[in-house]
Amino acid sequence: MTRRIVIDDALPLATEMFSHLGDIILLPGRAIYAQAVADADALVVRSRTQVNEALLANSRVKFVGSSVVGLDHVDQAWLAQQGIHFYSAQGCNANSVSEYIITLLVEQACLRQQDFHQLTVGVVGVGHVGQKVVAKAQALGFNLLLNDPPRQDQGDACPAGDWQALDDLLHQADIITLHTPLTGEGAHPSANLIHAKRLAKLRADQVLINAARGGIVDEQAWCQSAMTTKLIDCWQDEPNINANLFNQATMATPHIAGHSYEAKLAGGLWAYQQLCQFWQEPEQHHWQQSCPSTPAPLQFNSELTHWPAILLDLLHQAYNPHHDHQRLRAKTIEQVRQQFETQRRDYPIRREWTQHRIAKFAQKEWNQALQSLGFQLY
């Protein structure tokens, strides 16, 4: 009998990659219901499908691959109990999120007319994403304060200075960026981590970025807080996002920080490789012919003289999060809620910095910084 694989239709090149393994059924993540998977053998999802007993109890699925990182949509305990193999592409989109965050950090430096070394960035959660943010921010010269109690408890060395208590970090950092999973249990739950009392202490000139998960920040309290710059990619109760917070947000994007083409491709590819192993089928590579070509080199704007402004211009040529913000901002809140998922599924191809080329500058330190960010210099 031919095998059937149900796949979230936002995975790039899913047909090209998976079709030699069986019949492919592509569906929007939110439309993957129990009926759709009843006669499937494998399921490959992103974050929009709730993978649990309700979905799979009456199906013959024996392999679930998640091509994203967050695990809050998967009932792993139930899958294990049922003997259903589960794989999650941990780390696949870390670079993508780090590029989104670094662009926002560079933008803040430009807006404040400060050099990078004059700003302190607090990173909460130093896993795959957080470490990439730290490495790139360090290469640019930002000061860093890091908080990750689970890693600290394990005795991991802090990648920049000493581990910080969360409240000290919140007090000292100019810009705070969150990179924890959303968890309600364990020694260090992150649900409501940035709660009303903490938000009330934040000052008007501090900046908070949430590109981790809605639910880590108390959104009602965030609306009441003094801070004027709120940069938000992840929201509670997506797509029915908080209208007040949306209207206040300096940057409001529809949960796309991890949506670079390379990240989405890697997530799907890693799940594909696991499924090949699971079914003991050899991998095929013909899908590579369908990958997009290398983008045209980025251009130096010779009217700019100040390094942060030059860098920001290059970053914006590669990817400007304001374009995502504008696409959402142009609508009423009802339309925003309707458009939230559509805009994510129809997301334009966004290439990572590693795919972009830039002509070398005379300034060696600029070249070094650009290389540390991943750009190719010629």
Ligand SMILES: NC(=O)C1=CN([C@@H]2O[C@H](COP(=O)(O)OP(=O)(O)OC[C@H]3O[C@@H](n4cnc5c(N)ncnc54)[C@H](O)[C@@H]3O)[C@@H](O)[C@H]2O)C=CC1
């Ligand atoms: N906006 C987007 O498109 C994306 C969002 N994400 C979100 O970012 C989260 C992090 O992603 P990764 O870095 O790949 O995960 P990861 O699992 O590699 O790292 C998470 C880190 O957070 C730390 N952590 C856990 N609880 C904490 C707490 N209470 N306080 C401080 N640190 C804590 C962990 O010890 C770990 O080092 C994901 O779980 C997901 O929710 C991930 C990718 C894309």
Ligand SMILES: O=C(O)C(=O)[C@H](O)COP(=O)(O)O
């Ligand atoms: O990996 C995660 O976790 C994310 O948040 C993904 O970027 C979400 O991607 P989608 O499933 O929403 O396309």
